[in-house]
Amino acid sequence: MSTINVTNTGDSGAGSLRKAIASAKSGDVIKFAPKLAGKTITLKSQLEVPAGLNLTIDGGNAKGLTISGADKHRILLLQSTSATPSRLTVKNLTLADGYTSDRGGAISTEHQGQVVVENVLFKGNKADKGGGAIFTAFEGTLSVQRSKFIGNVAIADNDERGAGAIAFWGPRECTIVGSLFRKNRGINGGAINSLNGKLTIKNSKFFDNDVSAASYDNGEPNPSLRGYGGAIYADRASSTSEPSGTIKLLNTIFDGNKGRAAGGAVYLYTGGQDNVVIDDAVFKDNAVTGLRGGEGGNAGALMVMSNEINRGLKLSNAAFINNTAKGQGGGIWTMNSPGLITNATFSGNRVTGKDTSNVGGAMTLYSPTEIINSTIAKNYAGWVGGGISAGDGNNVSVKNTIFYKNTADNGSNDWGIQQHTNRELIDKGGNIQYPPKATNLGNDYNATANVKLIDPKLGGLELMDGMYVYPLQKGSPAIDKGVNGAPKTDQLGVKRDGEPDIGAFEFGTASRSRTLSVSPSPLEIEGTREGDRLRGSKQGDTILGLGGGDTILGGAGDDGIVGGRGNDELTGGSGRDSFVYEAFRDRSDVITDFNPRKDILNLLSLFTGNDFSSDRPFKKYVQIQQEGDNVVVKVNPLGDRQPGTFERLATLENVSAEALGVQNVITSVSMLPD
Structure with a gap:
């Protein structure tokens, strides 16, 4: 292994980046002279990394160095084959203004290419088909750490795989840690489109990404498969020949993303062998508007679905705040995805349509679902189920959960029915609803047959430690009244005592700390x-x-x-x-x-x-x-x-x-x- 130094900003010749790549051997590291700090290398054609190399390009010695495609050229192509797979690591650089009429405006790989990105800014890259910043080909892997994707675009061809920032073709691992995605624009997945990938996203933020440019595409095999996932679109977490696959979204924020067909922030289509884990997440101010000729705008924030019963959705310690759907499920919408929802707050989510199908202000559930220690407050649906709409034949149960001031307009009618839920849910104890149902009509329901009808005395919605919660006020009837089976901690990670409270927030307790022994590591x-x-x-x-x-x-x-x-x-x-x-x-x-x-x-x-x-x-x-x-x-x-x-x-x-x-x-x- 040796270090090759780039000493000038020329496109070619001695001391150039192109020359360094051409002369590199597997294991080499390309670095840049400190005098190149703040400079730009403008390319006249794409840089090509030959198949079989393991190469690192590190701009750490030249802070602020940019490699530009000048809006004419892709920046890097990683050539790779199954016989001679390649690995490319890019660190401490800005990759800007790359362009391709194909996939991968800044970085594109071939079969089984592996890409590692650390502390890289991808800005203003474009790809007509998908992956405005990065495209990872079949059987490759992608690891992204502490990087930023700003204003990347992939909309020109209205392509089904048109991810604004990252297009990943599995079925291997795609891992995103500590990264920011802002104002990227795509067709399916404003930021990320993952096909069969084991997608893991941790400690990241998705702001103002959108798929608003998507349109119904006559003549294509799937003409209506456009406009899904304002931030993230996933098509399965495994190939059909694999036994299992998992999608994980952990400690991540989705704010201001816009979908068209479905999934204002996130759309996850899964296979029967797949499961989804979401923990410590905030979904706020996301919206879905509907695709003309396609789906009518379901799931203001999150959709998880399958055409067969999958291995489930586990959603914990999450907040869904002020998300909007035109169709159904202002917060979340699920189908054939058995759910476990714990320590979640749903507030201010809305379904704006007023037809008979416009249901589920917080949630629309076509899946058997268990909801534990959650707070569902001030959500709205244009038809029924301001809090929850549960599909017929799906067992939806609630435990230690608060329903508070959810409303439904019943279209243009003045019936005043089914404000919190569209039917009685299964009662597993410790539930509170306020106000009670407003009528004695046979088709009006409280949330459950045995729910306690009393004001829970919630405080205002607050942002605590980065998470939105409704604190319980002193004297709340929810304090210490939960039944057994509450999670050990509340939505903020605070330990619950032996008499758990009802709802997502535990009143008046403190967190206990412990020591974690970790072996030294140069990575994470x-x-x-x-x-x-x-x-x-x-x-x-x-x-x-x-x-x-x-x-x-x-x-x-x-x-x-x-x-x-x-x-x-x-x-x-x-x-x-x-x-x-x-x-x-x-x-x-x-x-x-x-x-x-x-x-x-x-x-x-x-x-x-x-x-x-x-x-x-x-x-x-x-x-x-x-x-x-x-x-x-x-x-x-x-x-x-x-x-x-x-x-x-x-x-x-x-x-x-x-x-x-x-x-x-x-x-x-x-x-x-x-």
Whole structure:
């Protein structure tokens, strides 16, 4: 293995990137001279990595280096065959303005090609057929870590596999960790389209992706198969010859995505051998409008379905807030996917149509489903089932669940029936409904036959630790009244006591921490939802605290540290460390050894979305204040909605405010950390 240095921005010739690739052998690493920092390599044709190579291209020595396709050329093609498979790792670069009339505007692979992406910005790439940024061919693999996909497009051919950012053809692993997808546009999957892939997404954000450009396509084999999944579209999690496959969405936010046919944020079609796991997720302000000639706009946020009974949907610790569907299922819509829903809050979800089919403000369930310790409040349907619409013949049960002020318009009629649910659900105990059904008509129902009809005394909807919940007020009849079988923790990861509360929120308890022993790793160390003690190695680690009050020590090397929820104590150690805040819920940390000469606070994910429009985000949304020997970093989590509203994010111990500046805080996509 050797290192090849790129010394100029030329398209070809000595010292160029093209020459470096042509001369590389398997195992080589291509790096860039520091003088190329902030420069752009503009290509005159695509770069081709020969089959059989294992090659790394690392821009870490030249911060801000961009490789551009000039809106004319794909940037990288990884050639590969089953006899000579290839592997390409791309790190610490910007890949911008790539274009192809085929698939993969920035990176495309051939059969069994393996791609690893770390800390790369993909911006403004286009592919007419799909994969505006990346296309991974059949039997390849894809790993994406700490990267950003901004404004990539794949709409020109109205292609069924038209993913705005990533098109993945399985049946192998596609893993996305700690990444941001914003304003990507596709046909199926505004950000991601996965065919048969084992798709895992963790600690990521999807903002304002859409498939609004999709249209019914006469003459194609599946003319109506367009407009699914404003952010993510998956067609199975395994091939038909495999015994099983799983799709996982973990600690991820979906906000402002737009679908057409179905799935405002996420559309997951699964095989009978597949299952879906969603945990610690927020779905907010997503919408689906309907496709003319196709599906009528079901699942404002999430659709999980199968043409045969699959191995199930497990949905836990999630919030569905203000999502909208024209057809059915303002929050979620399932079919043939047996569900277990625990610790979930559904609030403000809406079905806007007013015909007899426009049902299920929070949920439309054509699957047997068990709902435990959830809060279903203030959802609306144009016809019936403001909270839940359960399909005939599907056993839907509820336990320790609150139904509160859900409404349904019954079209233009004044019947006032079936406000919370379209029929009586199976009662497993500990349920509350308010208000009671409004009529004595034979086709009007309370949520269950035995539900307790009493005001649960909910507080207002609050954002706590990055999760939306309805706290219980003191004196609530839901406190300590849950039946056995409640989950051990609530929606925020707080431990429930021996007398669990009803609903997703546990009143007045605190989380217990524990220590997690982890072997040193140069790649990734991940904690739990509780309080952990995590220690990195001498190499550059990525350490994810997740939930709880963690103690994290990066050790030597250039570490990326994500404390996650809870009041964490973070120590980067020697090296150039990046302290990453993926959501405002990660606030209230103490950083013990922040070095203004080399360390970074990465706040990029806090300032994305329509509420943060300033081109000077550091000045407008960040405050640095001296408090004794320490510095307090404050941010405005509400952005342009409430200017000047600053809240504490982190305390930097033994640091002078005069030593800190914009160079220490990443607030825009052009400021990638080393």
